Amino acid sequence: MKYALKRIFMLVLTMVIVSFLTFLAFELISGDPAEAMLGTEATPERLAALREELGLNRPFLVRYASWLAGFVSGDLGVSLRYRQPVWDLIAPKLEITLCLCLASFVLITAVSIPLAIWSYRWTGTVFEAVRTAFNQLCMAVPPFFTGILMTYLFGIVLRLFVPGDFPDLHTRFGEAMVHLFFAAVCLGIPRTAMTVRMMRSTVISEMQKAYVRTAISRGNDRHAVLTRHVLKNSLTSAITFLGQTMAELIGGSVVVEQVFGIPGLGRLLVYSISTRDYPVVQTVVVILAFWVVLAGTLADLINQQVDPRLRLGGAA
Amino acid sequence: MLEIRDLHVKFHNRDREAVAGISLTIGDGEIVGLVGESGSGKSVTAMSIAGLLPRKQCDLSGDILLDGEDLLHAPRSALRQIHGRKIGVVFQEPMSAMDPLMKVGEQVGEVLRIHTDLDKNQRRARVLEVMEAVDLHNPEEVYNKYPHELSGGMLQRAMIAAAIVIQPALLLLDEPTTALDVTIQAQILELLKKLNAEQGISMLFISHNLNVVRKLCRRVAVMQRGVLVEEGSTDRVFFDPQHPYTKRLIDAIPTRHGKETV
Numbered sequence: 001m002k003y004a005l006k007r008i009f010m011l012v013l014t015m016v017i018v019s020f021l022t023f024l025a026f027e028l029i030s031g032d033p034a035e036a037m038l039g040t041e042a043t044p045e046r047l048a049a050l051r052e053e054l055g056l057n058r059p060f061l062v063r064y065a066s067w068l069a070g071f072v073s074g075d076l077g078v079s080l081r082y083r084q085p086v087w088d089l090i091a092p093k094l095e096i097t098l099c100l101c102l103a104s105f106v107l108i109t110a111v112s113i114p115l116a117i118w119s120y121r122w123t124g125t126v127f128e129a130v131r132t133a134f135n136q137l138c139m140a141v142p143p144f145f146t147g148i149l150m151t152y153l154f155g156i157v158l159r160l161f162v163p164g165d166f167p168d169l170h171t172r173f174g175e176a177m178v179h180l181f182f183a184a185v186c187l188g189i190p191r192t193a194m195t196v197r198m199m200r201s202t203v204i205s206e207m208q209k210a211y212v213r214t215a216i217s218r219g220n221d222r223h224a225v226l227t228r229h230v231l232k233n234s235l236t237s238a239i240t241f242l243g244q245t246m247a248e249l250i251g252g253s254v255v256v257e258q259v260f261g262i263p264g265l266g267r268l269l270v271y272s273i274s275t276r277d278y279p280v281v282q283t284v285v286v287i288l289a290f291w292v293v294l295a296g297t298l299a300d301l302i303n304q305q306v307d308p309r310l311r312l313g314g315a316a
Numbered sequence: 317m318l319e320i321r322d323l324h325v326k327f328h329n330r331d332r333e334a335v336a337g338i339s340l341t342i343g344d345g346e347i348v349g350l351v352g353e354s355g356s357g358k359s360v361t362a363m364s365i366a367g368l369l370p371r372k373q374c375d376l377s378g379d380i381l382l383d384g385e386d387l388l389h390a391p392r393s394a395l396r397q398i399h400g401r402k403i404g405v406v407f408q409e410p411m412s413a414m415d416p417l418m419k420v421g422e423q424v425g426e427v428l429r430i431h432t433d434l435d436k437n438q439r440r441a442r443v444l445e446v447m448e449a450v451d452l453h454n455p456e457e458v459y460n461k462y463p464h465e466l467s468g469g470m471l472q473r474a475m476i477a478a479a480i481v482i483q484p485a486l487l488l489l490d491e492p493t494t495a496l497d498v499t500i501q502a503q504i505l506e507l508l509k510k511l512n513a514e515q516g517i518s519m520l521f522i523s524h525n526l527n528v529v530r531k532l533c534r535r536v537a538v539m540q541r542g543v544l545v546e547e548g549s550t551d552r553v554f555f556d557p558q559h560p561y562t563k564r565l566i567d568a569i570p571t572r573h574g575k576e577t578v
């Protein structure tokens with residue numbers, strides 16, 4: 001429990017640092033927001049008035065504090081491009097991207113763990129060569145390419161979804177999920193292959209350990225050695241790896257959203273960067289950072305439940 | 317009760333046989349010592365008895381009979397009935413020999429889960445009883461500990477408890493005290509003596525230290541490069557070694573006793 005609190009404190013601290021650095025960086029690169037909003041022909045008087053209104057004349061730290069307070073309370077400023085509150089702009093996109101990433105994550109986890117066990121069992125059989133080749137293929141082919149193939153096959157030929165025409169997530173949830181499913185598969189294939197490979201080698205190295213010999217000496221068969229001892233011991237590295245996977249998925253989703261025509265965060269981000277819509281970009285950067293830190297924290301907290309050795313110092 | 321006849325073990329990736337024709341018997345309730353320097357083939361001998369050698373990586377020949385039952389040529393499934401139930405094994409490093417993520421009590425009771433119909437409560441009761449017998453105090457508390465929370469000496473007691481919980485006929489002890497410091501070593505030897513006296517379990521006690529063997533075993537076999545060079549009562553071997561290798565082993569013991577014989 002103490003450990004969990006410590007970990008959550010670390011998360012908050014990291015986020016404060018990240019947000020500060022982000023705020024600082026955007027201060028440096030974005031120039032004068034008043035000028036950006038009014039354009040170059042604005043009169044000096046109007047610029048001064050807007051600066052006053054936006055609070056740009058206050059000291060840097062004060063502005064940071066008020067931005068942070070706004071962030072926490074959901075007031076993220078106004079998009080320069082759309083003249084809409086940033087949160088209203090981001091929320092529906094974030095929803096879609098989260099659905100995509102979570103679907104992909106669930107697929108990766110559900111598929112890779114059984115596959116890893118199978119592929120371990122196939123060691124030394126004719127399947128092994130086939131498995132290795134297939135695994136490498138899955139890792140090597142980039143998601144945008146499988147994405148193109150899948151939009152063609154499932155979208156255009158089989159008409160299971162309409163590429164580029166994403167159904168509304170709230171009113172046509174089922175259809176939207178079908179659309180997302182194929183994108184999630186594309187996004188998940190390379191990471192699934194990596195997870196399988198990583199888990200397989202963890203299981204193999206665990207199998208060499210002395211406790212396995214003890215387990216066999218007690219009369220456990222191969223299956224029991226695996227299920228009762230080795231899998232649990234392999235779990236912590238799998239969870240750490242899956243945590244990294246979860247963190248990386250959101251980055252990978254940008255490309256996949258483009259291929260499948262999904263109006264998620266990725267598209268908004270690309271558009272906002274190209275139009276220098278800094279309030280939007282700034283917010284997305286912080287959200288992405290939060291996602292990454294959250295994934296790592298969750299993985300650590302789960303691992304600590306699995307492995308009592310990690311509870312040292314936090315148990316009492 | 318255990319009879320080894322002309323055992324040969326050769327690993328495919330080695331030129332020399334790890335065990336090159338060993339014959340040894342252990343009587344009911346007897347403790348036999350097996351000594352020899354590191355690499356002489358002691359562990360491989362013990363692992364052949366326990367069926368823990370990687371069969372695909374080595375060739376085995378000869379016979380190992382436990383109460384007349386063939387251990388070397390039996391199929392794996394039949395062997396699993398014998399492992400744990402009739403033969404208990406204790407290894408050198410108790411910390412690595414235990415599953416780090418399983419409670420000590422559950423590991424001690426694992427053999428019961430595999431080989432008996434006892435339910436959870438009955439198993440627990442038996443585990444606590446055995447923990448008491450190996451002088452683990454506060455067994456209730458130890459039961460729920462994980463290996464990293466116990467000292468090496470306590471873990472080795474727990475390993476011994478796990479090996480005898482089902483009252484096997486034979487206990488294989490592969491350097492069980494080597495990783496422990498001297499006082500703990502002496503306590504473990506006392507414990508083994510007590511278990512042998514009270515429960516009549518036969519033991520094969522392996523060590524590279526003849527002096528340790530002498531405290532526990534009445535009979536000892538000396539192993540060098542895969543063969544037994546000398547065998548006999550411990551006192552005879554210790555005070556009147558016939559083979560030069562045995563003499564060297566005795567001279568290597570850095571204790572008073574070793575010098576007395578010179």
Ligand SMILES: Nc1ncnc2c1ncn2[C@@H]1O[C@H](COP(=O)(O)OP(=O)(O)O)[C@@H](O)[C@H]1O
Nearest residue numbers: 327329330334353354355356357358359360361
């Ligand atoms: N799995 C294995 N593969 C190949 N060689 C082995 C294996 N296990 C043991 N050996 C070899 O067998 C010989 C005897 O080893 P061992 O029985 O462990 O000696 P010790 O008497 O120290 O217990 C050594 O030369 C060792 O290298």
Ligand SMILES: [Mg+2]
Nearest residue numbers: 358359490491
């Ligand atoms: Mg050894």
